[in-house]
Amino acid sequence: MQVERPWLSSYPQGVPAEIDVDEFPSIVSVLQSSLEKFRDRPAFANLGxxxxxxxxxxxxxxxxxxxxxxxxxxxxxxxxxxxxxxxxxxxxxxxxxxxxxxxxxxxxxxxxxxxxxxxxxxxxxxxxxxxxxxxxxxxxxxxxxxxxxxxxxxxxxxxxxxxxxxxxxxxxxxxxxxxxxxxxxxxxxxxxxxxxxxxxxxxxxDAEDLAFLQYTGGTTGVAKGAMLTHRNLVANMQQAAAWIGTNVRYGEELIITALPLYHIFALTANGLVFMKFGGLNYLITNPRDMPAFVKELKKVPFTAITGVNTLFNGLLNTPGFDSIDFSRLHLTLGGGMAVQRAVAERWKKITGVTLVEAYGLTETSPAACINPMDLAEYNGSIGLPVPSTDACLKDESGNRVAQGEVGELCIKGPQVMKGYWQRPDETANVMDAEGWLHTGDMAKMDEKGFFYIVDRKKDMILVSGFNVYPNEVEDVIAMLPGVLEVGAVGVPDEKSGEAVKVVIVRKDPNLTAEEVKAHAKENLTGYKQPKYVEFRTELPKTNVGKILRRELRGPTPAA
Missing domain, CATH: 3.40.50.980 (Rossmann fold)
Structure with missing residues (x-):
């Protein structure tokens, strides 16, 4: 079945609908091209x-x-x-x-x-x-x-x-x-x-040779190796380069690489795409040491930075960050987890640069959707499918849903993995007969072709038969000035099947559960409001800073 691409009419000027996947037969040929063009340029920097x-x-x-x-x-x-x-x-x-x-x-x-x-x-x-x-x-x-x-x-x-x-x-x-x-x-x-x-x-x-076995899904069960070919990675480099290339200066970019390069986001977006641009990857070995990280940022005239929501939030709450010189910064890309509105708006206010949200998966090498780079303000969307990529939304029966309705986001394109290493059963669970990759993310699309993630399929909370999406609850709670970080999960409840629980790290030590509930009441309909509020000193996270919701479900305090 042919996919309509309403998003093409929203593409920024200069971004093509299709990329040339065959321009480079392998990652090595892209690398060699850059090594010749930019021989004397700095490529990587670390610890001075x-x-x-x-x-x-x-x-x-x-x-x-x-x-x-x-x-x-x-x-x-x-x-x-x-x-x-x-x-x-x-x-x-x-x-x-x-x-x-x-x-x-x-x-x-x-x-x-x-x-x-x-x-x-x-x-x-x-x-x-x-x-x-x-x-x-x-x-x-x-x-x-x-x-x-x-x-x-x-x-x-x-x-x-x-x-x-x-x-x-x-x-x-x-x-x-x-x-x-x-x-x-x-x-x-x-x-x-x-x-x-x-x-x-x-x-x-060969283009179909395996370049990376990129393990994923370790937080939900046994980690599986996504088989990413040279063609997959070259395609994603070409897609990302076409998307952000109108916004970069070849041979002059300095990108802050704080997310680990062993993670697919930084590997492709920083390590490979900026190598294609002849940029300098400034490697941060331990971004968890925020004061030292901010000190590093003060030393370098960086032009770009990628990160996850928790990283940006951590920087914004570290003394001295607001006095950094952001005059050369022109690209901030957020991915790996949902970017929260409160974080994005504060980032724009302090740096003067829009935090542009992107969306991808290990299985898509990773970029599937990116917002336009000339976005004026945070828009709550994961953006538009990148060139040569199709996207659609399907219901439980595999049928396409109507525009504006919520369905599971499915992706098709040259960046989609070959399958899971030695796991044909697991591959069959996510790749359907038409070649669509089922992402496990629930989303909706507006009339302009922008996609909005509503939540992970498995993280959805069912309160008295109503779907509650943790991202929405977290976004609202994060607007409270006394909140540093928040995670929302569903916990068993006798009356409603499940109830919403929020786990908060306080910025203001005096913040109370009552204040949180009052704020939620003003901003969320009844069944979405947290029944339980728990305070912790930190939230459990993956190696790249994604909040591990499953570990928040623990003991539930009295309501």
């Missing part, structure tokens, strides 16, 4: 050290040659990378891709159980890990297929004397590197040296 595109070229070639020449890996073998944002990450990732191998992005905060599952499931034969997480690897290594571990310290690429100093402080002063023993492991710098001894062969990389 900057490396150029030429250095990325040389070092990633060395790592690729090490993997193929020294370890004799074969096309399609998987290499797990377990690092936060540091210079070794892009070197290793681009090295793996140039060798025709597959990157398995691994969250360094994983527990031993989670790490074992991912290494076993992916069948990774090599693991590159930061020293800080070596002790976790030690616990599970014997039970995996990993045959070579490459270890590195955070300071290893920073040069002398800074590098050794950083490593010493982390290990002996801050005690952030627990002792570990991994016999046979090789240091990252030694692997690069060995790589110099091997010529890098010409590797034929």
């Amino acid at each position: 050290k900057v490396i150029t595109y030429a250095e990325i070229d040389r070092l990633s070639q060395q790592f690729a040659a090490y993997l193929l020449g020294e370890l004799k890996l074969k096309k399609g073998d998987r290499v797990a990378i377990m690092m936060p944002n540091c210079l070794q990450y892009p070197i290793a990732t681009f090295g793996v891709l140039r060798a025709g191998l597959t990157v398995v992005n691994t969250n360094p905060m994983y527990t031993a159980r989670e790490l074992k599952h991912q290494l076993e499931d992916s069948g990774a034969s090599v693991l590159v890990v930061l020293d800080n997480f070596g002790a976790v690897v030690q616990e599970v290594l014997a039970e995996t297929q990993v045959r070579q571990v490459v270890t590195t310290g955070l300071g290893d690429m920073l040069g002398f004397p800074k590098g050794p100093l950083v490593n010493f402080v982390l290990r002996h002063v801050k005690k952030m590197v627990p002792d570990y023993s991994l016999p046979g492991a090789i240091r990252f710098r030694d692997a690069l040296t060995l790589g110099q001894m091997h010529p890098l062969p010409q590797v034929a990389i």
Whole structure:
């Protein structure tokens, strides 16, 4: 069935309806194009050290040659990378891709159980890990297929004397590197040296070859590896570049990369798209240290920043943020979770730049919808489907719903994954016979083609037969000046089946449950109002700052 595309009439000037997916056969060809064009430009910066595109070229070639020449890996073998944002990450990732191998992005905060599952499931034969997480690897290594571990310290690429100093402080002063023993492991710098001894062969990389096994769904059950091909990622780079390209200056952008590059949002939006633009990725290793993060922002004339709602909210509530020079900032992109109106409006007020919301999934590499970059104000929408992308809304029976009605958002386009690694049953659960990816997000579309997420299908609260969407409740509660953060969930209730509970981190220690309920009464219809209000010192979050609603359901206080 043909999809109408009402959103095309709302496209910003200069954005095409379709992109050329075949302009580049692989991520490596996009990378090589940038390495030639921007050789002398800075590519990545971290902890005071900057490396150029030429250095990325040389070092990633060395790592690729090490993997193929020294370890004799074969096309399609998987290499797990377990690092936060540091210079070794892009070197290793681009090295793996140039060798025709597959990157398995691994969250360094994983527990031993989670790490074992991912290494076993992916069948990774090599693991590159930061020293800080070596002790976790030690616990599970014997039970995996990993045959070579490459270890590195955070300071290893920073040069002398800074590098050794950083490593010493982390290990002996801050005690952030627990002792570990991994016999046979090789240091990252030694692997690069060995790589110099091997010529890098010409590797034929096909558009359908797997570039990344990107694990997802760990918060809802067993994590599954989304198979993202070179074509998927190239398509999404082309889509995002076409969308924001009218708003960037090639070779001049400096993007703040605070979300981890092992997460699909920062990987594509920052690491790959801004590499295509010849931009500089300014890597923040620990964005949770907000005062230090703000101090970093004061040092650099940044032009762009991506983040999730909790990151922007954290910055806005950190002393000194409002005195940063935002004169060069022209692009702020929010995704990964719903952007709250209160946060977006405050961001605009302080920085002068609209916080533009985007929407995507690991399974869509990730961008599926983005708001126009020339958006004057926050509009509560996730935007318009990006070029070469179709979107529709379906009901429980798989039928399209009428415009303005709520249905499950379904996506079709060249950025949609090949499927879940070795899980045809799970793939069949989300990909229907017509090739639509079912996102699990409930949404509606207006007459101009803008989509609005109403909520996650499984997070929906059913109060006396009425649907309550947590995002709406959270948005309203976040408007209260005394609220720092809020999460809304459904809890069992004898009378109504479920009732709304909000869990709040206070900005004003004197904020009471009564004030919260009174505010909700003014702004929400009866069944949407929270019956329970709980205060905590912090909210449980994923590694990228998404609130874990399922962990808020815990013990419910008296109403």
